[in-house]
Amino acid sequence: MNRQSLIDQIRKKKSFLCVGLDTDITKIPQHLFATEDPVFEFNKAIIDATKDHTVAYKINTAFYEAQGLKGWSSMGKTLDYIPKNIFTIADAKRGDIGNTAEQYAKTFFDTYPYDSVTVAPYMGKDSVTPFLQFPGKWAIVLGLTSNEGSRDFQLQPSGDGLLYEKVLQTVASWGSVDNTMFVVGATQKEQLERIRKIVPDHFLLIPGVGAQGGDMATVARTAMNKDVSILVNVSRGIIFAGSGNDFADQAAKAAATYREEMESYF
Amino acid sequence: MNRQSLIDQIRKKKSFLCVGLDTDITKIPQHLFATEDPVFEFNKAIIDATKDHTVAYKINTAFYEAQGLKGWSSMGKTLDYIPKNIFTIADAKRGDIGNTAEQYAKTFFDTYPYDSVTVAPYMGKDSVTPFLQFPGKWAIVLGLTSNEGSRDFQLQPSGDGLLYEKVLQTVASWGSVDNTMFVVGATQKEQLERIRKIVPDHFLLIPGVGAQGGDMATVARTAMNKDVSILVNVSRGIIFAGSGNDFADQAAKAAATYREEMESYF
Numbered sequence: 001m002n003r004q005s006l007i008d009q010i011r012k013k014k015s016f017l018c019v020g021l022d023t024d025i026t027k028i029p030q031h032l033f034a035t036e037d038p039v040f041e042f043n044k045a046i047i048d049a050t051k052d053h054t055v056a057y058k059i060n061t062a063f064y065e066a067q068g069l070k071g072w073s074s075m076g077k078t079l080d081y082i083p084k085n086i087f088t089i090a091d092a093k094r095g096d097i098g099n100t101a102e103q104y105a106k107t108f109f110d111t112y113p114y115d116s117v118t119v120a121p122y123m124g125k126d127s128v129t130p131f132l133q134f135p136g137k138w139a140i141v142l143g144l145t146s147n148e149g150s151r152d153f154q155l156q157p158s159g160d161g162l163l164y165e166k167v168l169q170t171v172a173s174w175g176s177v178d179n180t181m182f183v184v185g186a187t188q189k190e191q192l193e194r195i196r197k198i199v200p201d202h203f204l205l206i207p208g209v210g211a212q213g214g215d216m217a218t219v220a221r222t223a224m225n226k227d228v229s230i231l232v233n234v235s236r237g238i239i240f241a242g243s244g245n246d247f248a249d250q251a252a253k254a255a256a257t258y259r260e261e262m263e264s265y266f
Numbered sequence: 267m268n269r270q271s272l273i274d275q276i277r278k279k280k281s282f283l284c285v286g287l288d289t290d291i292t293k294i295p296q297h298l299f300a301t302e303d304p305v306f307e308f309n310k311a312i313i314d315a316t317k318d319h320t321v322a323y324k325i326n327t328a329f330y331e332a333q334g335l336k337g338w339s340s341m342g343k344t345l346d347y348i349p350k351n352i353f354t355i356a357d358a359k360r361g362d363i364g365n366t367a368e369q370y371a372k373t374f375f376d377t378y379p380y381d382s383v384t385v386a387p388y389m390g391k392d393s394v395t396p397f398l399q400f401p402g403k404w405a406i407v408l409g410l411t412s413n414e415g416s417r418d419f420q421l422q423p424s425g426d427g428l429l430y431e432k433v434l435q436t437v438a439s440w441g442s443v444d445n446t447m448f449v450v451g452a453t454q455k456e457q458l459e460r461i462r463k464i465v466p467d468h469f470l471l472i473p474g475v476g477a478q479g480g481d482m483a484t485v486a487r488t489a490m491n492k493d494v495s496i497l498v499n500v501s502r503g504i505i506f507a508g509s510g511n512d513f514a515d516q517a518a519k520a521a522a523t524y525r526e527e528m529e530s531y532f
Binding site for chain 1: 338
Protein backbone atom coordinates (compact mmCIF):
# COMPACT_ATOMS: atom_id res chain seq x y z
CA MET A 1 0.00 0.00 0.00
CA ASN A 2 1.48 3.36 -0.96
CA ARG A 3 1.66 6.47 1.20
CA GLN A 4 -1.31 8.27 -0.35
CA SER A 5 -3.62 5.25 0.00
CA LEU A 6 -2.64 4.89 3.64
CA ILE A 7 -3.28 8.57 4.31
CA ASP A 8 -6.64 8.29 2.51
CA GLN A 9 -7.66 5.35 4.71
CA ILE A 10 -6.64 7.25 7.84
CA ARG A 11 -8.70 10.30 6.83
CA LYS A 12 -11.67 8.19 5.79
CA LYS A 13 -11.81 6.23 9.04
CA LYS A 14 -10.62 9.15 11.19
CA SER A 15 -8.34 6.64 12.82
CA PHE A 16 -4.61 6.07 13.07
CA LEU A 17 -5.07 2.89 15.07
CA CYS A 18 -2.91 -0.17 14.47
CA VAL A 19 -4.10 -3.36 16.15
CA GLY A 20 -1.25 -5.61 17.24
CA LEU A 21 -1.94 -9.29 16.70
CA ASP A 22 0.47 -10.55 19.38
CA THR A 23 -1.61 -13.68 19.60
CA ASP A 24 -0.22 -15.59 22.56
CA ILE A 25 -1.67 -19.10 22.33
CA THR A 26 -1.67 -19.40 26.13
CA LYS A 27 -3.99 -16.40 26.43
CA ILE A 28 -6.74 -17.11 23.92
CA PRO A 29 -10.18 -18.23 25.11
CA GLN A 30 -10.53 -21.90 25.93
CA HIS A 31 -13.50 -22.58 23.64
CA LEU A 32 -11.37 -21.87 20.55
CA PHE A 33 -9.31 -24.98 21.19
CA ALA A 34 -12.20 -27.03 19.84
CA THR A 35 -11.35 -25.63 16.39
CA GLU A 36 -8.64 -26.86 14.03
CA ASP A 37 -6.56 -23.65 14.19
CA PRO A 38 -7.32 -21.75 17.42
CA VAL A 39 -4.84 -18.92 16.68
CA PHE A 40 -6.36 -18.23 13.28
CA GLU A 41 -9.93 -18.49 14.64
CA PHE A 42 -9.01 -15.96 17.33
CA ASN A 43 -7.43 -13.58 14.81
CA LYS A 44 -10.35 -13.94 12.41
CA ALA A 45 -12.80 -12.95 15.11
CA ILE A 46 -10.58 -10.04 16.21
CA ILE A 47 -10.24 -8.80 12.63
CA ASP A 48 -14.00 -9.01 12.04
CA ALA A 49 -14.58 -7.11 15.28
CA THR A 50 -11.98 -4.36 14.77
CA LYS A 51 -11.60 -3.80 11.03
CA ASP A 52 -13.89 -0.76 10.94
CA HIS A 53 -11.89 0.99 13.64
CA THR A 54 -8.33 0.29 12.55
CA VAL A 55 -6.17 1.24 9.57
CA ALA A 56 -3.40 -1.28 10.21
CA TYR A 57 -2.72 -4.71 11.67
CA LYS A 58 0.69 -5.55 13.07
CA ILE A 59 1.49 -9.24 13.30
CA ASN A 60 4.19 -9.94 15.90
CA THR A 61 5.89 -12.84 14.14
CA ALA A 62 7.58 -14.21 17.29
CA PHE A 63 4.27 -15.49 18.67
CA TYR A 64 3.73 -17.46 15.45
CA GLU A 65 7.33 -18.62 14.99
CA ALA A 66 7.31 -20.12 18.48
CA GLN A 67 4.57 -22.52 17.29
CA GLY A 68 6.68 -23.83 14.41
CA LEU A 69 5.05 -24.82 11.11
CA LYS A 70 1.59 -24.59 12.63
CA GLY A 71 2.28 -21.00 13.68
CA TRP A 72 3.54 -19.92 10.26
CA SER A 73 0.43 -21.48 8.76
CA SER A 74 -1.82 -19.52 11.18
CA MET A 75 0.14 -16.38 10.30
CA GLY A 76 -0.27 -16.88 6.57
CA LYS A 77 -4.02 -17.45 6.92
CA THR A 78 -4.35 -14.38 9.14
CA LEU A 79 -2.51 -12.17 6.66
CA ASP A 80 -4.73 -13.46 3.86
CA TYR A 81 -7.83 -12.67 5.88
CA ILE A 82 -6.99 -9.01 6.50
CA PRO A 83 -9.04 -6.76 4.17
CA LYS A 84 -6.88 -5.32 1.39
CA ASN A 85 -7.62 -1.69 2.35
CA ILE A 86 -5.91 -2.19 5.72
CA PHE A 87 -2.13 -1.74 6.01
CA THR A 88 -0.22 -4.82 7.19
CA ILE A 89 2.97 -4.91 9.23
CA ALA A 90 5.21 -7.92 9.85
CA ASP A 91 6.70 -7.02 13.21
CA ALA A 92 9.74 -9.21 12.70
CA LYS A 93 12.63 -6.82 13.49
CA ARG A 94 14.96 -8.46 10.99
CA GLY A 95 18.41 -7.11 10.19
CA ASP A 96 21.31 -8.81 8.43
CA ILE A 97 23.91 -8.32 5.69
CA GLY A 98 22.79 -7.57 2.12
CA ASN A 99 22.30 -11.03 0.64
CA THR A 100 20.47 -12.17 3.78
CA ALA A 101 18.36 -9.02 4.05
CA GLU A 102 17.24 -9.75 0.48
CA GLN A 103 15.95 -13.11 1.68
CA TYR A 104 14.04 -11.44 4.52
CA ALA A 105 12.55 -8.94 2.07
CA LYS A 106 11.45 -11.89 -0.06
CA THR A 107 9.97 -13.56 3.04
CA PHE A 108 7.83 -10.63 4.13
CA PHE A 109 7.03 -8.91 0.83
CA ASP A 110 6.62 -11.91 -1.46
CA THR A 111 6.25 -15.31 0.27
CA TYR A 112 4.04 -13.56 2.84
CA PRO A 113 2.77 -10.42 1.05
CA TYR A 114 2.87 -7.85 3.85
CA ASP A 115 2.92 -4.11 3.14
CA SER A 116 5.79 -3.58 5.54
CA VAL A 117 8.28 -5.17 7.90
CA THR A 118 10.05 -3.84 10.98
CA VAL A 119 13.84 -3.71 10.59
CA ALA A 120 16.67 -3.36 13.14
CA PRO A 121 19.31 -0.75 12.20
CA TYR A 122 22.42 -2.03 14.02
CA MET A 123 24.04 -3.55 10.91
CA GLY A 124 23.72 -0.37 8.86
CA LYS A 125 22.88 0.61 5.32
CA ASP A 126 23.23 -2.68 3.44
CA SER A 127 20.96 -4.34 6.01
CA VAL A 128 18.16 -1.84 5.35
CA THR A 129 18.28 -0.89 1.66
CA PRO A 130 17.17 -4.32 0.33
CA PHE A 131 13.77 -3.56 1.92
CA LEU A 132 13.49 -0.26 0.01
CA GLN A 133 13.42 -1.72 -3.51
CA PHE A 134 9.75 -2.77 -3.60
CA PRO A 135 7.18 -0.19 -4.81
CA GLY A 136 4.40 0.22 -2.25
CA LYS A 137 6.33 -1.75 0.39
CA TRP A 138 7.94 -0.29 3.50
CA ALA A 139 10.79 -0.76 5.94
CA ILE A 140 9.76 0.35 9.42
CA VAL A 141 13.11 0.91 11.11
CA LEU A 142 13.62 0.87 14.87
CA GLY A 143 14.43 4.33 16.14
CA LEU A 144 13.53 4.67 19.80
CA THR A 145 11.80 1.66 21.32
CA SER A 146 9.42 1.79 24.29
CA ASN A 147 11.15 -0.74 26.53
CA GLU A 148 13.47 -0.24 29.49
CA GLY A 149 16.38 -1.53 27.39
CA SER A 150 16.18 1.50 25.10
CA ARG A 151 18.40 3.23 27.69
CA ASP A 152 21.28 0.81 27.16
CA PHE A 153 22.26 1.98 23.67
CA GLN A 154 19.55 4.03 21.92
CA LEU A 155 19.58 6.79 24.53
CA GLN A 156 23.37 6.89 24.86
CA PRO A 157 25.34 9.84 23.44
CA SER A 158 26.57 9.48 19.88
CA GLY A 159 28.33 12.48 18.41
CA ASP A 160 26.27 15.63 19.02
CA GLY A 161 23.08 13.78 19.94
CA LEU A 162 21.83 10.39 21.05
CA LEU A 163 22.25 7.13 19.15
CA TYR A 164 18.58 6.87 18.16
CA GLU A 165 18.69 10.41 16.78
CA LYS A 166 21.68 9.50 14.65
CA VAL A 167 19.78 6.40 13.51
CA LEU A 168 16.75 8.47 12.47
CA GLN A 169 18.92 10.98 10.62
CA THR A 170 21.07 8.43 8.87
CA VAL A 171 18.35 5.94 7.92
CA ALA A 172 16.12 8.75 6.61
CA SER A 173 18.86 9.56 4.09
CA TRP A 174 18.80 6.03 2.62
CA GLY A 175 15.19 6.03 1.47
CA SER A 176 12.23 8.36 1.27
CA VAL A 177 8.97 9.10 3.05
CA ASP A 178 7.40 6.68 0.56
CA ASN A 179 9.29 3.58 1.69
CA THR A 180 10.61 4.24 5.20
CA MET A 181 8.80 4.63 8.53
CA PHE A 182 10.25 4.64 12.04
CA VAL A 183 9.30 2.88 15.26
CA VAL A 184 9.35 5.48 18.01
CA GLY A 185 8.08 4.36 21.38
CA ALA A 186 8.06 7.93 22.59
CA THR A 187 5.18 9.24 24.61
CA GLN A 188 6.84 12.29 26.14
CA LYS A 189 6.26 15.68 24.54
CA GLU A 190 9.89 16.81 24.49
CA GLN A 191 11.10 13.60 22.88
CA LEU A 192 8.38 13.63 20.24
CA GLU A 193 9.21 17.23 19.41
CA ARG A 194 12.88 16.35 18.90
CA ILE A 195 11.92 13.37 16.76
CA ARG A 196 9.63 15.48 14.57
CA LYS A 197 12.46 17.97 14.05
CA ILE A 198 14.64 15.15 12.66
CA VAL A 199 11.95 13.38 10.60
CA PRO A 200 9.14 15.89 10.11
CA ASP A 201 7.47 14.05 7.23
CA HIS A 202 8.01 10.32 7.87
CA PHE A 203 5.31 8.03 9.15
CA LEU A 204 5.93 7.00 12.76
CA LEU A 205 4.76 3.70 14.23
CA ILE A 206 4.17 4.41 17.90
CA PRO A 207 3.75 1.61 20.43
CA GLY A 208 3.36 2.05 24.15
CA VAL A 209 0.14 4.06 24.23
CA GLY A 210 -2.74 2.85 26.39
CA ALA A 211 -2.09 -0.25 28.49
CA GLN A 212 1.63 0.56 28.61
CA GLY A 213 0.91 4.01 30.01
CA GLY A 214 1.52 6.41 27.15
CA ASP A 215 -0.69 9.44 26.73
CA MET A 216 -2.62 9.46 23.42
CA ALA A 217 -3.40 13.18 23.55
CA THR A 218 0.26 14.15 23.83
CA VAL A 219 1.23 11.75 21.06
CA ALA A 220 -1.48 12.99 18.71
CA ARG A 221 -0.91 16.68 19.34
CA THR A 222 2.86 16.47 19.10
CA ALA A 223 3.54 13.83 16.45
CA MET A 224 0.71 14.32 13.93
CA ASN A 225 1.67 16.36 10.88
CA LYS A 226 -0.36 17.71 7.94
CA ASP A 227 -0.71 14.17 6.53
CA VAL A 228 -1.36 12.69 9.99
CA SER A 229 1.63 10.32 9.48
CA ILE A 230 1.35 8.34 12.67
CA LEU A 231 0.14 4.85 13.43
CA VAL A 232 -0.48 4.18 17.12
CA ASN A 233 -0.24 0.50 17.97
CA VAL A 234 -2.30 -1.17 20.68
CA SER A 235 -1.94 -4.93 21.15
CA ARG A 236 -3.00 -6.47 24.46
CA GLY A 237 -5.30 -3.55 25.32
CA ILE A 238 -7.52 -4.57 22.42
CA ILE A 239 -7.04 -8.25 21.59
CA PHE A 240 -7.09 -9.38 25.21
CA ALA A 241 -9.66 -6.80 26.40
CA GLY A 242 -11.91 -9.77 27.20
CA SER A 243 -11.04 -13.39 27.83
CA GLY A 244 -14.41 -15.14 27.66
CA ASN A 245 -16.81 -16.12 24.88
CA ASP A 246 -17.42 -12.43 24.22
CA PHE A 247 -13.73 -11.64 23.61
CA ALA A 248 -14.45 -10.28 20.12
CA ASP A 249 -17.16 -7.92 21.41
CA GLN A 250 -14.77 -6.66 24.09
CA ALA A 251 -12.06 -6.14 21.46
CA ALA A 252 -14.54 -4.23 19.25
CA LYS A 253 -15.49 -1.98 22.17
CA ALA A 254 -11.86 -1.28 23.07
CA ALA A 255 -10.92 -0.54 19.44
CA ALA A 256 -13.96 1.73 19.02
CA THR A 257 -12.99 3.68 22.15
CA TYR A 258 -9.44 4.21 20.85
CA ARG A 259 -10.74 5.28 17.42
CA GLU A 260 -13.24 7.72 18.93
CA GLU A 261 -10.50 9.37 20.93
CA MET A 262 -8.35 9.55 17.79
CA GLU A 263 -11.18 11.19 15.83
CA SER A 264 -11.18 14.04 18.34
CA TYR A 265 -7.63 14.96 17.29
CA PHE A 266 -8.42 15.29 13.57
CA MET B 267 25.86 -27.84 24.52
CA ASN B 268 27.81 -26.34 27.40
CA ARG B 269 31.12 -24.49 27.21
CA GLN B 270 33.32 -27.37 28.32
CA SER B 271 31.78 -29.81 25.82
CA LEU B 272 32.31 -27.32 23.01
CA ILE B 273 35.94 -26.77 24.01
CA ASP B 274 36.43 -30.54 24.22
CA GLN B 275 35.07 -31.00 20.68
CA ILE B 276 37.35 -28.23 19.40
CA ARG B 277 40.43 -29.82 20.97
CA LYS B 278 39.47 -33.30 19.82
CA LYS B 279 38.95 -32.28 16.18
CA LYS B 280 41.67 -29.60 16.25
CA SER B 281 39.16 -27.43 14.48
CA PHE B 282 37.27 -24.25 15.25
CA LEU B 283 35.42 -24.36 11.95
CA CYS B 284 31.74 -23.46 11.71
CA VAL B 285 30.06 -24.35 8.43
CA GLY B 286 27.37 -21.86 7.43
CA LEU B 287 24.32 -23.50 5.88
CA ASP B 288 23.19 -20.44 3.91
CA THR B 289 21.42 -22.77 1.54
CA ASP B 290 20.23 -20.57 -1.31
CA ILE B 291 17.75 -22.67 -3.27
CA THR B 292 18.76 -20.92 -6.51
CA LYS B 293 22.36 -22.11 -6.10
CA ILE B 294 22.01 -25.81 -5.31
CA PRO B 295 22.83 -28.41 -7.96
CA GLN B 296 20.11 -29.08 -10.49
CA HIS B 297 19.95 -32.86 -9.97
CA LEU B 298 18.67 -32.37 -6.41
CA PHE B 299 15.39 -30.96 -7.70
CA ALA B 300 14.35 -34.52 -8.57
CA THR B 301 14.05 -35.14 -4.80
CA GLU B 302 11.15 -34.22 -2.56
CA ASP B 303 13.08 -31.68 -0.46
CA PRO B 304 16.10 -30.40 -2.44
CA VAL B 305 17.27 -28.03 0.33
CA PHE B 306 17.33 -30.81 2.92
CA GLU B 307 19.00 -33.25 0.49
CA PHE B 308 21.67 -30.65 -0.18
CA ASN B 309 22.24 -30.00 3.54
CA LYS B 310 22.28 -33.71 4.33
CA ALA B 311 25.03 -34.31 1.76
CA ILE B 312 26.98 -31.26 3.01
CA ILE B 313 26.69 -32.42 6.63
CA ASP B 314 27.82 -35.96 5.76
CA ALA B 315 30.76 -34.50 3.85
CA THR B 316 31.90 -31.94 6.43
CA LYS B 317 30.96 -33.29 9.86
CA ASP B 318 34.45 -34.64 10.62
CA HIS B 319 36.03 -31.26 9.93
CA THR B 320 33.65 -28.90 11.68
CA VAL B 321 32.60 -28.28 15.28
CA ALA B 322 29.56 -26.15 14.48
CA TYR B 323 26.86 -25.59 11.89
CA LYS B 324 25.25 -22.19 11.49
CA ILE B 325 21.86 -22.17 9.81
CA ASN B 326 21.05 -18.80 8.26
CA THR B 327 17.31 -18.80 8.89
CA ALA B 328 16.52 -16.15 6.24
CA PHE B 329 17.21 -18.58 3.40
CA TYR B 330 14.68 -21.00 4.90
CA GLU B 331 12.08 -18.41 5.93
CA ALA B 332 11.99 -17.08 2.36
CA GLN B 333 10.64 -20.48 1.28
CA GLY B 334 7.71 -20.33 3.71
CA LEU B 335 6.41 -23.52 5.37
CA LYS B 336 8.50 -25.70 3.08
CA GLY B 337 11.63 -23.82 4.17
CA TRP B 338 10.91 -24.17 7.89
CA SER B 339 10.32 -27.86 7.32
CA SER B 340 13.70 -28.20 5.54
CA MET B 341 15.31 -26.29 8.39
CA GLY B 342 13.78 -28.53 11.06
CA LYS B 343 14.92 -31.68 9.25
CA THR B 344 18.42 -30.25 8.79
CA LEU B 345 18.73 -29.39 12.47
CA ASP B 346 17.58 -32.91 13.38
CA TYR B 347 20.17 -34.42 11.08
CA ILE B 348 23.17 -32.62 12.61
CA PRO B 349 25.12 -35.00 14.89
CA LYS B 350 24.57 -34.19 18.56
CA ASN B 351 28.27 -33.57 19.24
CA ILE B 352 28.28 -30.61 16.85
CA PHE B 353 27.26 -27.16 18.10
CA THR B 354 24.27 -25.62 16.31
CA ILE B 355 23.60 -21.94 15.68
CA ALA B 356 20.33 -20.38 14.49
CA ASP B 357 21.64 -17.32 12.69
CA ALA B 358 18.38 -15.44 13.08
CA LYS B 359 19.52 -12.09 14.54
CA ARG B 360 16.37 -11.63 16.57
CA GLY B 361 15.85 -8.79 19.04
CA ASP B 362 12.65 -7.51 20.63
CA ILE B 363 11.11 -6.51 23.96
CA GLY B 364 11.02 -9.00 26.82
CA ASN B 365 7.76 -10.87 26.23
CA THR B 366 8.57 -11.18 22.52
CA ALA B 367 12.20 -12.17 23.09
CA GLU B 368 10.83 -14.98 25.27
CA GLN B 369 8.87 -16.23 22.26
CA TYR B 370 12.01 -16.15 20.11
CA ALA B 371 13.93 -18.05 22.79
CA LYS B 372 11.15 -20.64 22.75
CA THR B 373 11.34 -20.78 18.94
CA PHE B 374 15.07 -21.45 18.73
CA PHE B 375 15.75 -23.35 21.96
CA ASP B 376 12.59 -25.42 22.25
CA THR B 377 10.42 -25.64 19.09
CA TYR B 378 13.66 -25.93 17.11
CA PRO B 379 16.23 -27.19 19.64
CA TYR B 380 19.34 -25.23 18.61
CA ASP B 381 22.25 -24.73 21.00
CA SER B 382 22.38 -21.02 20.26
CA VAL B 383 20.80 -18.11 18.42
CA THR B 384 22.26 -14.85 17.15
CA VAL B 385 20.72 -11.78 18.79
CA ALA B 386 20.73 -8.07 17.84
CA PRO B 387 21.60 -5.72 20.73
CA TYR B 388 19.87 -2.46 19.68
CA MET B 389 16.88 -2.89 22.03
CA GLY B 390 19.05 -3.46 25.10
CA LYS B 391 19.01 -5.66 28.16
CA ASP B 392 15.44 -6.95 28.24
CA SER B 393 15.78 -8.03 24.59
CA VAL B 394 18.83 -10.19 25.38
CA THR B 395 18.35 -11.63 28.88
CA PRO B 396 15.43 -13.95 27.95
CA PHE B 397 17.97 -15.93 25.89
CA LEU B 398 20.26 -16.39 28.91
CA GLN B 399 17.86 -18.42 31.04
CA PHE B 400 18.40 -21.84 29.40
CA PRO B 401 21.23 -24.04 30.75
CA GLY B 402 23.55 -25.10 27.94
CA LYS B 403 21.99 -22.61 25.50
CA TRP B 404 23.63 -19.47 24.21
CA ALA B 405 22.89 -15.97 22.95
CA ILE B 406 25.44 -14.95 20.31
CA VAL B 407 25.12 -11.17 20.33
CA LEU B 408 26.14 -8.95 17.42
CA GLY B 409 29.21 -6.92 18.32
CA LEU B 410 31.07 -5.85 15.20
CA THR B 411 29.71 -7.25 11.94
CA SER B 412 31.77 -7.85 8.81
CA ASN B 413 29.67 -5.83 6.36
CA GLU B 414 30.18 -2.34 4.97
CA GLY B 415 27.18 -1.13 7.03
CA SER B 416 29.09 -1.74 10.28
CA ARG B 417 30.54 1.74 9.74
CA ASP B 418 27.15 3.44 9.98
CA PHE B 419 26.58 2.86 13.69
CA GLN B 420 28.83 0.14 15.19
CA LEU B 421 32.05 2.00 14.39
CA GLN B 422 30.74 5.42 15.43
CA PRO B 423 31.99 7.03 18.65
CA SER B 424 29.99 6.32 21.79
CA GLY B 425 31.37 7.78 25.00
CA ASP B 426 35.08 6.97 25.29
CA GLY B 427 35.07 4.29 22.63
CA LEU B 428 33.06 3.02 19.69
CA LEU B 429 29.46 1.79 19.83
CA TYR B 430 30.38 -1.88 19.26
CA GLU B 431 32.90 -1.68 22.11
CA LYS B 432 30.21 -0.33 24.40
CA VAL B 433 27.94 -3.16 23.23
CA LEU B 434 30.57 -5.81 24.04
CA GLN B 435 31.24 -4.31 27.47
CA THR B 436 27.59 -3.85 28.39
CA VAL B 437 26.24 -7.15 27.07
CA ALA B 438 29.10 -9.07 28.72
CA SER B 439 27.85 -7.76 32.08
CA TRP B 440 24.37 -9.26 31.57
CA GLY B 441 25.42 -12.90 31.31
CA SER B 442 28.54 -15.01 31.58
CA VAL B 443 31.07 -16.80 29.40
CA ASP B 444 28.80 -19.83 29.74
CA ASN B 445 25.78 -18.34 27.97
CA THR B 446 27.00 -15.41 25.87
CA MET B 447 29.17 -15.28 22.75
CA PHE B 448 29.77 -12.38 20.39
CA VAL B 449 29.73 -12.03 16.62
CA VAL B 450 32.85 -10.11 15.62
CA GLY B 451 33.54 -9.84 11.94
CA ALA B 452 36.98 -8.50 12.63
CA THR B 453 39.95 -9.73 10.68
CA GLN B 454 42.40 -6.93 11.45
CA LYS B 455 44.99 -7.47 14.17
CA GLU B 456 44.47 -4.14 15.96
CA GLN B 457 40.71 -4.56 16.13
CA LEU B 458 40.93 -8.15 17.38
CA GLU B 459 43.39 -7.06 20.06
CA ARG B 460 41.00 -4.36 21.29
CA ILE B 461 38.13 -6.84 21.27
CA ARG B 462 40.10 -9.40 23.28
CA LYS B 463 40.91 -6.68 25.84
CA ILE B 464 37.18 -6.09 26.36
CA VAL B 465 36.06 -9.73 26.29
CA PRO B 466 39.16 -11.85 26.94
CA ASP B 467 37.29 -15.03 27.84
CA HIS B 468 34.11 -15.07 25.73
CA PHE B 469 33.67 -17.25 22.70
CA LEU B 470 33.75 -15.21 19.48
CA LEU B 471 31.90 -16.21 16.32
CA ILE B 472 33.97 -14.80 13.47
CA PRO B 473 32.59 -14.56 9.94
CA GLY B 474 34.39 -13.03 6.99
CA VAL B 475 37.43 -15.30 6.83
CA GLY B 476 38.33 -16.99 3.55
CA ALA B 477 36.14 -16.13 0.55
CA GLN B 478 35.35 -12.73 2.08
CA GLY B 479 39.06 -11.91 2.34
CA GLY B 480 39.86 -12.25 6.04
CA ASP B 481 43.18 -13.70 7.09
CA MET B 482 42.85 -16.90 9.13
CA ALA B 483 46.39 -16.73 10.54
CA THR B 484 45.82 -13.26 12.00
CA VAL B 485 42.46 -14.26 13.43
CA ALA B 486 43.81 -17.44 15.01
CA ARG B 487 46.96 -15.87 16.46
CA THR B 488 45.18 -12.80 17.82
CA ALA B 489 41.76 -14.04 18.95
CA MET B 490 42.46 -17.55 20.27
CA ASN B 491 42.81 -17.75 24.05
CA LYS B 492 43.77 -20.59 26.38
CA ASP B 493 40.43 -22.31 25.73
CA VAL B 494 40.58 -21.53 21.99
CA SER B 495 37.20 -19.73 22.29
CA ILE B 496 36.70 -18.88 18.64
CA LEU B 497 34.46 -20.29 15.96
CA VAL B 498 35.36 -19.20 12.45
CA ASN B 499 32.43 -19.38 10.08
CA VAL B 500 32.72 -20.18 6.39
CA SER B 501 29.55 -20.46 4.34
CA ARG B 502 29.76 -20.11 0.55
CA GLY B 503 33.47 -21.04 0.46
CA ILE B 504 32.50 -24.53 1.60
CA ILE B 505 28.90 -25.30 0.69
CA PHE B 506 29.18 -23.87 -2.81
CA ALA B 507 32.80 -24.95 -3.40
CA GLY B 508 31.42 -27.11 -6.20
CA SER B 509 28.20 -26.81 -8.17
CA GLY B 510 27.99 -30.15 -9.97
CA ASN B 511 27.18 -33.73 -9.01
CA ASP B 512 30.37 -33.78 -6.92
CA PHE B 513 29.36 -30.77 -4.80
CA ALA B 514 29.64 -32.75 -1.56
CA ASP B 515 33.16 -33.95 -2.38
CA GLN B 516 34.18 -30.39 -3.18
CA ALA B 517 32.67 -29.20 0.12
CA ALA B 518 34.53 -31.96 2.00
CA LYS B 519 37.82 -30.90 0.39
CA ALA B 520 37.26 -27.23 1.20
CA ALA B 521 36.30 -28.00 4.81
CA ALA B 522 39.30 -30.32 5.22
CA THR B 523 41.62 -27.58 3.94
CA TYR B 524 40.23 -25.07 6.43
CA ARG B 525 40.51 -27.58 9.27
CA GLU B 526 44.08 -28.47 8.40
CA GLU B 527 45.09 -24.83 8.46
CA MET B 528 43.31 -24.46 11.81
CA GLU B 529 45.20 -27.46 13.25
CA SER B 530 48.47 -25.65 12.57
CA TYR B 531 47.48 -22.93 15.04
CA PHE B 532 46.81 -25.30 17.96
